[in-house]
Amino acid sequence: MVSAIAADESPIQPGAITVRKARTPLGDTIATLRRRPLAITGLAIVLIWLVLGITAPLLPLDNPNQQNLSARLEPPGREHVFGTDELGRDLFSRVIYGARVSLPAGIIVILASCLVGCALGAAAGYLGGPLDSVVMRISDAVLAFPSIILAMTITAVRGGPGLGNALIAVGFVLWPEYARLMRAQVLSIRENDYVTAATALGATKWRVLGRHVLPGTDAPIIVKATLDVGAAIVLTAGLSFIGLGAVPPQPEWGAIIKQGADKGLEYWWYAAAPGLAIVSVVMGLSFFGDGLRDALDPKRRS
Amino acid sequence: MGLWPFILRRFLMSLLVLLLVSTGTFLLAHAAPGSPVDTILGERAAGNPEIRAAAEKRYGFDKPLPEQYVTYVRNLFRGDLGDSVSTRRPVMTDLRQFVPGTMELTLAALAFALCFGIPLGIIAAVKRDRWPDHVARVLALTGTSIPVFWLSLILLFIFFYHLHWMPGPGRLDIGMSPPPHTTGLITVDALLHGEWSVFWSSVKHMILPAIALGAYAMGIIARMLRSSLLASLNDDYVRTARAKGLREREVITRHALRNAMIPTVTVIGLTTASLLAGAVLTETIFSWPGIGRYGVDAARKLDYPALFGVTLVVAIAYVTMNLFVDIIYALLDPRIRVH
Numbered sequence: 001m002v003s004a005i006a007a008d009e010s011p012i013q014p015g016a017i018t019v020r021k022a023r024t025p026l027g028d029t030i031a032t033l034r035r036r037p038l039a040i041t042g043l044a045i046v047l048i049w050l051v052l053g054i055t056a057p058l059l060p061l062d063n064p065n066q067q068n069l070s071a072r073l074e075p076p077g078r079e080h081v082f083g084t085d086e087l088g089r090d091l092f093s094r095v096i097y098g099a100r101v102s103l104p105a106g107i108i109v110i111l112a113s114c115l116v117g118c119a120l121g122a123a124a125g126y127l128g129g130p131l132d133s134v135v136m137r138i139s140d141a142v143l144a145f146p147s148i149i150l151a152m153t154i155t156a157v158r159g160g161p162g163l164g165n166a167l168i169a170v171g172f173v174l175w176p177e178y179a180r181l182m183r184a185q186v187l188s189i190r191e192n193d194y195v196t197a198a199t200a201l202g203a204t205k206w207r208v209l210g211r212h213v214l215p216g217t218d219a220p221i222i223v224k225a226t227l228d229v230g231a232a233i234v235l236t237a238g239l240s241f242i243g244l245g246a247v248p249p250q251p252e253w254g255a256i257i258k259q260g261a262d263k264g265l266e267y268w269w270y271a272a273a274p275g276l277a278i279v280s281v282v283m284g285l286s287f288f289g290d291g292l293r294d295a296l297d298p299k300r301r302s
Numbered sequence: 303m304g305l306w307p308f309i310l311r312r313f314l315m316s317l318l319v320l321l322l323v324s325t326g327t328f329l330l331a332h333a334a335p336g337s338p339v340d341t342i343l344g345e346r347a348a349g350n351p352e353i354r355a356a357a358e359k360r361y362g363f364d365k366p367l368p369e370q371y372v373t374y375v376r377n378l379f380r381g382d383l384g385d386s387v388s389t390r391r392p393v394m395t396d397l398r399q400f401v402p403g404t405m406e407l408t409l410a411a412l413a414f415a416l417c418f419g420i421p422l423g424i425i426a427a428v429k430r431d432r433w434p435d436h437v438a439r440v441l442a443l444t445g446t447s448i449p450v451f452w453l454s455l456i457l458l459f460i461f462f463y464h465l466h467w468m469p470g471p472g473r474l475d476i477g478m479s480p481p482p483h484t485t486g487l488i489t490v491d492a493l494l495h496g497e498w499s500v501f502w503s504s505v506k507h508m509i510l511p512a513i514a515l516g517a518y519a520m521g522i523i524a525r526m527l528r529s530s531l532l533a534s535l536n537d538d539y540v541r542t543a544r545a546k547g548l549r550e551r552e553v554i555t556r557h558a559l560r561n562a563m564i565p566t567v568t569v570i571g572l573t574t575a576s577l578l579a580g581a582v583l584t585e586t587i588f589s590w591p592g593i594g595r596y597g598v599d600a601a602r603k604l605d606y607p608a609l610f611g612v613t614l615v616v617a618i619a620y621v622t623m624n625l626f627v628d629i630i631y632a633l634l635d636p637r638i639r640v641h
Contacts, residue, residue, distance in 0.1 A: 141322035146579035
């Protein structure tokens with residue numbers, strides 16, 4: 001606490017009040033993150049991809065859709081850093097442009113999934129009763145299917161390939177975990193004395209939920225959402241790989257890997273580049289997510 | 303609460319989930335665009351109103367939805383999942399043919415994940431913050447970060463195409479016929495009938511896909527075991543064991559590891575889902591004749607009966623596995639039976 005008295009006393013006498021800047025949860029989080037170089041590296045990787053994706057049209061890259069039939073399936077060289085595909089398109093620029101498809105896809109899917117799941121979970125946990133049972137049983141049923149199998153089925157039901165269908169499928173597959181997590185959080189926070197106090201003081205259910213219960217639920221959900229963006233990207237790429245997600249010429253990373261695999265193992269560079277892109281993003285998110293987990297947990301901060 | 307009431311409760315819950323799963327599959331099937339008749343008949347026949355009416359009557363599509371649902375459930379109990387549009391055979395027959403392949407691959411992948419994941423987790427915890435820990439954690443992270451289909455391609459490229467150390471796609475060498483069908487698992491059947499060359503061929507063909515499929519599970523298991531073992535090693539009973547003068551190895555294996563295995567067992571159950579899901583992609587790349595590849599073909603061709611058959615069967619397998627894991631968990635940790 002800043003003390004006006006100590007501020008203009010010099011030299012500081014032993015036993016005087018020490019001046020210290022106020023601590024906030026956000027400040028603590030950022031400070032812990034700053035002391036974790038691995039987390040910072042992870043965040044940097046993700047940010048670099050985001051920036052590359054956003055600024056791609058402004059960068060000195062070949063047109064990703066520009067066909068050049070005289071330069072088909074060339075291995076990496078000076079002209080084309082990642083080689084070319086079967087239509088002579090530069091793979092380096094296709095992979096960079098792929099960041100404009102795969103990354104936002106993953107982020108949007110997780111945002112939607114998280115919002116819907118958390119809303120349902122909070123309602124289930126806070127209001128209880130039949131709503132709770134219904135939401136939880138539906139969650140159990142959805143979670144009973146391994147993700148890609150359910151996603152495959154939903155995409156097929158919606159008429160087949162298409163990035164939109166794939167994203168809807170992935171979003172549907174992922175919301176129940178958020179519902180479960182949020183519900184567990186709400187159930188445990190509900191028992192705290194400060195919540196009881198707020199209710200006793202006459203706060204409405206909405207105010208108690210919004211002002212007292214929900215703010216305490218954020219940490220695990222933020223961590224999970226961060227790590228899940230990677231999972232969403234991988235799942236969407238997997239759907240594209242089996243032909244049920246993005247379709248050519250869309251430069252989605254999974255779709256490019258599929259085309260590379262179809263051409264054959266001797267054209268190794270074709271599938272290697274987009275795969276490395278996915279791995280780097282997922283690893284970056286993992287590092288950052290782990291650091292975030294430490295930073296948001298009051299017991300593990302440094 | 304005792305063990306048996308707990309098992310009964312979990313079993314009933316699983317049945318409920320299975321009911322929901324089959325209902326969900328039924329609803330999904332009827333959410334598909336167009337009448338289901340269209341997919342069964344094919345374009346030309348579907349255009350003919352008489353043939354359509356006859357097919358609808360035969361399959362019961364002209365009845366109201368609730369009645370169709372009852373027929374659906376009755377058929378499920380009889381094991382009738384409809385006929386596949388592409389193979390023209392009952393889906394159940396197709397599944398029976400392909401399930402052993404997936405089971406063999408999944409078991410091999412699980413074996414790989416356990417054989418590597420558990421030691422990695424132990425090493426990482428025991429040598430915390432020293433170089434073995436870092437190496438183990440990097441390996442675990444790599445396992446969880448690499449998409450399974452990409453890892454399959456990379457492994458095939460390096461060990462098959464480039465180094466020629468491993469055989470390529472398929473379950474057996476080209477031209478080799480499988481052993482007589484006893485269990486359906488080629489390795490086991492080959493052993494049972496003394497066909498050594500077939501046995502070795504099938505084992506060699508299984509190595510790369512098992513590694514690709516099991517890598518993610520290995521990473522998860524290693525990480526989980528590391529964190530729970532670290533928690534155990536900080537606990538009081540470990541301090542007591544050390545104070546009693548036990549050798550460090552005994553402290554770890556007889557005391558800390560036992561408690562650390564409990565959350566790890568749960569995680570192993572959850573990774574079954576990743577194995578079943580990953581099998582879809584691995585089987586496609588390695589041309590492995592299993593229900594994963596069957597399901598992908600069905601999804602691509604919009605062969606709805608086959609696709610929903612696969613979805614249902616996999617979900618049932620997963621729910622059963624979860625029930626099994628929960629029971630083991632209750633056996634190992636009496637505290638959770640209270641809930």
